[in-house]
Amino acid sequence: MVAVMSDSRRVIVSHLPEGPLDPSDFTVETVPIPEPGPGDVVVQVSAITIGAGQRAGLQGSASYAGAPTSGILMGGSGVGTVIASGSDSVAVGSKVAGPTGWQEHALLPATDLRVVPGDLDDALHLGVLGTNGLTAYFGLLRVGDPQPGQTVVVSAAAGSVGHIVGQLAQIRGCRVVGVAGSDEKCRLLVDELGFDAAVNRRADDFRDQFKAATPDRIGVYFDNTGGAILGSALFRMATQGRIVCCGAVSAYDTASPEPSPRGIPGLLVNNRVRMEGFLVFDFADLYDDGRAELAGWVETGDLEPRHIEYEGLDSAPGAFVDLLAGSTVGTTIVRV
Amino acid sequence: MVAVMSDSRRVIVSHLPEGPLDPSDFTVETVPIPEPGPGDVVVQVSAITIGAGQRAGLQGSASYAGAPTSGILMGGSGVGTVIASGSDSVAVGSKVAGPTGWQEHALLPATDLRVVPGDLDDALHLGVLGTNGLTAYFGLLRVGDPQPGQTVVVSAAAGSVGHIVGQLAQIRGCRVVGVAGSDEKCRLLVDELGFDAAVNRRADDFRDQFKAATPDRIGVYFDNTGGAILGSALFRMATQGRIVCCGAVSAYDTASPEPSPRGIPGLLVNNRVRMEGFLVFDFADLYDDGRAELAGWVETGDLEPRHIEYEGLDSAPGAFVDLLAGSTVGTTIVRV
Incomplete structure (x- = not known):
């Protein structure tokens, strides 16, 4: 059963959609949990978010999201816990946010991640503070x-x-x-x-x-x-x-x-x-200031972020379709 | 013959053009030279300029040039010499620039005019300094x-x-x-x-x-x-x-x-x-600064303004058509 524990599931863009997006544009595959090299960490992803802007990355022409491609991991932001670390700066057990993609385990350079407070709901990190x-x-x-x-x-x-x-x-x-x-x-x-x-x-x-x-x-x-x-x-x-x-x-x-x-x-x-x-x-240098002010407004109740939740990685393609159909309110979160 | 001396000619928008502008959209009429009231001056116009943007004022819908109308004096900027003054601030003999319209003599509040140096060509006042x-x-x-x-x-x-x-x-x-x-x-x-x-x-x-x-x-x-x-x-x-x-x-x-x-x-x-x-x-408060810098560049030769000249008020409608047809270079000037 150890072999099962070391498997990880991820969502692949199997082909670029023509016309409206459909869940059949994606497939789920199983791969081994990766090992971190020097400077890298492995994140066990607990939640991802989906944004309408990600659809631009699947267009037939290049957009700010870069040239489109198929047969690769679906990108996107996520939150999770570091389960293995080859980095001096991010320890095992840290809660982190970053470009995890749609997968259960993400191998990333520690420098691509930000350590976030462990006591806030993932939905806040991915929504109003994301x-x-x-x-x-x-x-x-x-x-x-x-x-x-x-x-x-x-x-x-x-x-x-x-x-x-x-x-x-x-x-x-x-x-x-x-x-x-x-x-x-x-x-x-x-x-x-x-x-x-x-x-x-x-x-x-x-x-x-x-x-x-x-x-x-x-x-x-x-x-x-x-x-x-x-x-x-x-x-x-x-x-x-x-x-x-x-x-x-x-x-x-x-x-x-x-x-x-x-x-x-x-x-x-x-x-x-x-x-x-x-x-x-373009405002990356100012993110910390922005997050601090946003977090303050959430705390005072002046700002009430909303989100909709989906359960399980397999629900992500359908959640994306719902989002593009305009049927959701607030940030779309998939609990992985 | 004194009666003839007191006549003044002006160009009227006889009807709003449908499709491309045509000289027949304008008529020239003769009226008495006006007398200035308190605060007003009468300007003997020596040159006017025509800008493509004025065409917007003759559109079938309102633009920044205001709602269109016909049967009125064609508007526009001009330069001339004050021949009668009811103003304490602008004396007879002053060279002035302002919204004279397409006419030989303009009755205007002195406050609508700026006094300009008498030793520069009208084309400069109406072009690069206008x-x-x-x-x-x-x-x-x-x-x-x-x-x-x-x-x-x-x-x-x-x-x-x-x-x-x-x-x-x-x-x-x-x-x-x-x-x-x-x-x-x-x-x-x-x-x-x-x-x-x-x-x-x-x-x-x-x-x-x-x-x-x-x-x-x-x-x-x-x-x-x-x-x-x-x-x-x-x-x-x-x-x-x-x-x-x-x-x-x-x-x-x-x-x-x-x-x-x-x-x-x-x-x-x-x-x-x-x-x-x-x-x-929207930059009116800064015009003097702008004119000073532009005049400096003209003087050093870094800036060479160009203009095309037409002779006589009657040539103005045709000059406007030429301008819109894109056949002219630089500022269009009509010597009145």
Whole structure:
């Protein structure tokens, strides 16, 4: 039975999806638990997170996630415990977070991992204190820089990044409007997460509702979607408003993405709008500061991160499909 | 014959153009020379300038130039001499510049005018020291902020703003690439104005030429056109590059503007590109500083503003059509 104990399961991208992602694009394989070389550690993964942006890495063309490939371990962030160490700096028993990928055991250079407090739920490390929270934090507060009283709009507002953006905007003293994919999510945003308004992007009269929800126009639009919602926001921007381009989920999981929005560059000129793409990795030097401030808001209750949980590594492909279908709220966590 | 001396001619927008502008969209009428009230002056206009951006004011929908209207004096900047004054601050005989419109005599509040040195050619006041030069100056140096060694690309590069942008980028120590509408203009940009390269936007292999001209990708793209050139530039932006959205001349003089460029917002995210619309009027507090620096560069010969001249107020509508057809180089000046 010792042989069984030394096996480890992992999820492989068996082929790049054409059109919407399907669980059949992935396979699970079993391999031996690796041994650490000098400087490396082996992490027993306890949870991974899945983000919509990872879909970009499976596109047919290169994106910020790098050129696509198949037949390899599915990448992604995870949390776990070090069970073997060849590193002087990270001891066995340490709780760590980093790019574990979708697997039960990850062999990684210790320098790729950060040691995290052992007493917090994995979901916090992977959500509000992980890439999702930092993306919301630096994207909204550094790139968008909304001022108190301004209207902040966020798309995919119930998503892993969006639901934090909206709460950070409230902390900043802004009026906050979310755009989400169902009436149920819109109710949750307003009733439970303190949004001032939320609009269902699937509503027949979406544009009218969106206009009504932004009577003072939009100071900062945090765009997770691109496509038609970006198009609507462009027509509602305030003078010298800012659009934070975080992602284009509307274009990820399809072979025929929505066309670019109309009115570019004319609307940008008329209203002196700044539209800026960013990647959270550019703020890596400031992560510790960001995490400290986010953790403080979680502790005071000003910020209530949400997550949805799946059990077992085998549930990860299905969780990814659910995420892209827009049926989840908050950060997607798979307990491994 | 005294009656004749007191007549003044002016150009009226007789109807808003549908499709390309035509001289028949304007009429010339004769009115009495006005008398100044308290605080006003009467300016005998010696020259006006025409900018492509003015076409936006004649669109079927509101733009930054305000809602369109017909049956009124055609607006625009001019230079002239004060021949009657009801103002304590601006004396008869002063040379002034301001929003004279297309007319021989303008009645204006003295506060709308700036007194300019009498010993410079009107073309300088209306070109490099007027809105065109200031647009190039603040757009490139403040909004774009290129760094030495970066590649700066400017569209409508032989135009009133573009030919100054390219020269300012050279002063800043950048590699400069122009996009213009004819081989002749491209030659002029390289041979006479010091551009490192220039590409004819009408060339069959424009995209290949454009790519070859930007081997280090684009640090700052100064966009005067929108449309297909903006689309090409988006695919050539360097990481953290900036797009300065100054105008959309490709959309002004047509009933069917080019579609928005592809890849928004995806390309902005992948390369962390900032795209920002601006209007020079937002920098009004800094005009004096800008003019002083521009005048210094003209004096040292680092900056060689170009203009094309037309004679007589009646030539103004035709000059506007020429400008929009892309057949002119530098600032368009009509000697009244």
